Amino acid sequence: MNQSAWIRPDWTPATIALMVLGFVVFWPLGLAMLAYILYGDRLRDFKRSANERADGFFNSCRSYRRSSRPGFSTGNGAFDDWRKAELDRIEEQRRKLDEMREEFDTYLRELRRAKDQEEFDRFMRERGNRGPDTSYPAV
Known part of the structure; x- marks a missing residue:
């Protein structure tokens, strides 16, 4: 985690300025920046858990596909063993x-x-x- 970044989910002068500027330009941008400041640390954990869930889902699909063809063979025993x-x-x-x-x-x-x-x-x-x-x- 890079703590020297200017825009990180924390109350830094840069994030406060971006939040104020966001409210001045278009209020949803300021609200989005406020949400990033308050909840940005949780995004990393959310992303990791979403990736793990997706990996688990695709692994289960892959194992289902493999298990649904238990007798799958190319006809070449040596290749199938390898x-x-x-x-x-x-x-x-x-x-x-x-x-x-x-x-x-x-x-x-x-x-x-x-x-x-x-x-x-x-x-x-x-x-x-x-x-x-x-x-x-x-x-």
Whole structure:
């Protein structure tokens, strides 16, 4: 995730300016920019889940097509054996890649959590070093 981008789903001067400009030019554009600022982080997760659902749907279609022709044969036994072995090998590689992707996603989640925890701990330390807030009278 590139945090140095000018237009990212966050309250930055660029996104605020685009939102205001959008409202001035045509109010739905400003509303769309506001929605991006507020919910843009969720778009990445939505896109990933939509892709996974589509992959699952197409995989089920592919497996149905294969299973609907259980006796499919070209008539050449050697070719059919080779083809089956290659398809099994490719399916094994796909399974391994899916497992690796899941492990990497888990790693990234833990990395983000550790970063968030470190930022929170730093905030609490700085807040603790600042002392009690004396701007408000005690009640």
